Amino acid sequence: MNFQERKQKILDLVEKEGSVDVKRLALHLDISEITIRRDLAILSEKGMIYRTHGGAMKLSLAHDPISFVQKSAVNADKKDYICQLAAKGIQEGDVIFMDCGSTVFRLCPFIRNMRIKVVTNSLPVMSQLLGSAVSVNFVGGEIDPERQAAHGIIATEHIRRYRANKAFLGVDGISLANGLSAASEKEAEITLSMSANSHETFLLCDSGKFEKDRYFPFAPLSLAQTLITDQEADAEIIESYKKAGLKVVK
Amino acid sequence: MNFQERKQKILDLVEKEGSVDVKRLALHLDISEITIRRDLAILSEKGMIYRTHGGAMKLSLAHDPISFVQKSAVNADKKDYICQLAAKGIQEGDVIFMDCGSTVFRLCPFIRNMRIKVVTNSLPVMSQLLGSAVSVNFVGGEIDPERQAAHGIIATEHIRRYRANKAFLGVDGISLANGLSAASEKEAEITLSMSANSHETFLLCDSGKFEKDRYFPFAPLSLAQTLITDQEADAEIIESYKKAGLKVVK
DNA sequence: TTAAAAATGATTAATTTTGAACAAAATTAT
DNA sequence: ATAATTTTGTTCAAAATTAATCATTTTTAA
The missing domain is CATH 1.10.10.10 (Winged helix-like DNA-binding domain superfamily/Winged helix DNA-binding domain)
Structure with missing residues (x-):
């Protein structure tokens, strides 16, 4: 050698x-x-x-997004399980939205070899997918250094310019009473516009967030068609979400 | 045999x-x-x-793809000299465009502590400025993994949405006869739109590129108001550029 | 045929690459 | 802060690879 x-x-x-x-x-x-x-x-x-x-x-680019990688390691097993399920719903040729949630981030390794288009506002997601088979479209706008993502008017406008088959989105809280909630207005805005401009919306949400309301409730459960979660999810809660119209995968 | x-x-x-x-x-x-x-x-x-x-x-297999950082290290001394001059032209509160050239990239260390807004289509530039005093606005669009930057229709549209005081742009070639030239159409497009939407355009260009024409000539010298170069620049050539209307700093 | 030219092989010297040992520097643990 | 550990740089020797020289074989052409 x-x-x-x-x-x-x-x-x-x-x-x-x-x-x-x-x-x-x-x-x-x-x-x-x-x-x-x-x-x-x-x-x-x-x-x-x-x-x-x-x-x-x-x-x-490796430096900065690395810090994000570590943060996303909380509940890594559950998240990986969820992402593996999510990846099964993706076909070659798809155009998908991915937001800047830490669960969604973990979808990257599962799709690196697929020939698909990804539109994302998340720097770590872009960083992970650059140089792979995936064609990356980054949503422009002011970059929030903490969230490592673009938000704001220009970002939502950018998203509106595209039409995706599927949107893979994270939420910080989900409840029957108040629907989906986020930790910030900015994130909610992105979630809404990605969902509005895709044919099908997948919610990636571990069972720990079930029946939890966060700072900013912003949408009814019906925003999404499918909820992907882990196996520890409570059967009764799942049943109630199903009745509310969500398809639940676990 | x-x-x-x-x-x-x-x-x-x-x-x-x-x-x-x-x-x-x-x-x-x-x-x-x-x-x-x-x-x-x-x-x-x-x-x-x-x-x-x-x-x-x-x-x-033997020839290795030159990374962006590596490319920016070619003629590093000259580039740093140019960037140091360029930084002097920036005031607190400015909104500036920075393109994805390797010379422009080296401007980052000189502006990290300034409270300014930077609009850029370059991933390395964004990466360098994230977490600094600078507020970063990234131009969205399809990411070219080789150039580590966003290009295309959406990118130029994004740029048009903003108005900057100053644009700091690199060129691959400059000549009295054919004006500014670029190695690709995509880069030229970005240069043009950044220049069009800023009050003053600075060209960052080392003397090695003087009187060289590249693949795609795309604009007259008059696109820029100021040309910043290094001390090895030929006096006669500089004089001719000055006559063509450029302010030359070295 | 036979001399000249070209290609190949063998030997040896020079160069390059690698490994080992140990002191210096940096990092980590106490 | 200090000691212990790890990592690194340096020097030197061993091993592998290459270049150079010259002899031998093969091919070419008159």
Whole structure:
């Protein structure tokens, strides 16, 4: 295995994983650590990776959205389960909306290899899907650094310019009495416009949010056609949502 | 087995496997290693394969895609000098356009602490400015993964919605005869609309691009009011640009 | 046929790459 | 803050690869 081949593998791994460490590379490529270090030194010299203590990182956009990745790790299992179900509802050629929720974000790995168009206002989603088979359309507007997403008049106008088959949206709360609720007006606005401009709306919502109302109730349950949730969801509550007209997948 | 036959087999193998090594080729083609080396030297001389230590590999695998950050590091000194000058032209409260050129990208560190609004179609620029004092407005649209930026109808429409004091734009070529030229139609479109919607247009252009024409000439010199360049710029050329109406800063 | 030219192989020296050992620097834990 | 650990840089030696030189074989052409 010569330098060129190692270089390929290292770069691939850095691209795929976001970061690598010397030990694992040495083991994986079956070569000494000192050589890996030399390789990394060359690659970072060329500006192709960012050298860290003990390894290297992807440079470019990787920095900021990483913080989001960690946040989305709360209830990761449930969210992944939900996303895996959601991905089954997507076909090649689809045009889909994805909002800036942390559950929706976890849909990315499941759709990277699909030839679909994604319209999103979420920076982390875009970052995850760039360079994949997915064609990404980012919703423009003022960027909220905290939410890592675009919101506002221009963003909703942008969304209105497009027509999607499916919208995959997160909500912060859902209840029979007050419908869907969000933690901020801004997010609600995006949810509404994405839903309005897509043929079918999927709600990605873990069971922990059932019968919880958040700061800003903004829509009836009927905004969505399908609710995708996890297996711990209470049967009785599900039944009541079904009666309200939602198709529930779990 | 003569050279022509070996050449064919070597090329086939390189194509199929991606990479080959001298030892195996010598064994496989039943010929000495030195001959294989000579063959590889000829093939690589002709640019048909990439010679590595101990073997050879496919050109496409050996050549690595230059990342944006890496590209921006070419002529970094000149670019930084230009950007430092450009930053002096920015005041608190300004609304500025920044395009997706690699020179413009390097303006980011100089403006991070300014309370201004930046409208940009460049992902790296946005990434650099997020979390700083700058308020970032990202131009939406289809994201070109290679250029790391948004282009197209929706992007230009988005730009038209805003009015900026100043536009900081890169060009790929500039000449007295043919004006400004770009490497792609898409980039030219963005440059034009940013310039049209800002009060003053600054061209950030290192002297290496003077009197060079690129693929797509798209505007006369008069599109910009000010040209910011480096100190190595030829005095005579500068004089001619000044006569054409440009204010030149260096 | 026979000399000249070209291609190949063998040997050896030079170069490049890799690995090992250890001190210096940086990071982490106490 | 201090000690322990990890990571890194440096130096040197070993191994692998290549380049150079020259002899041998094969091909070419008069």
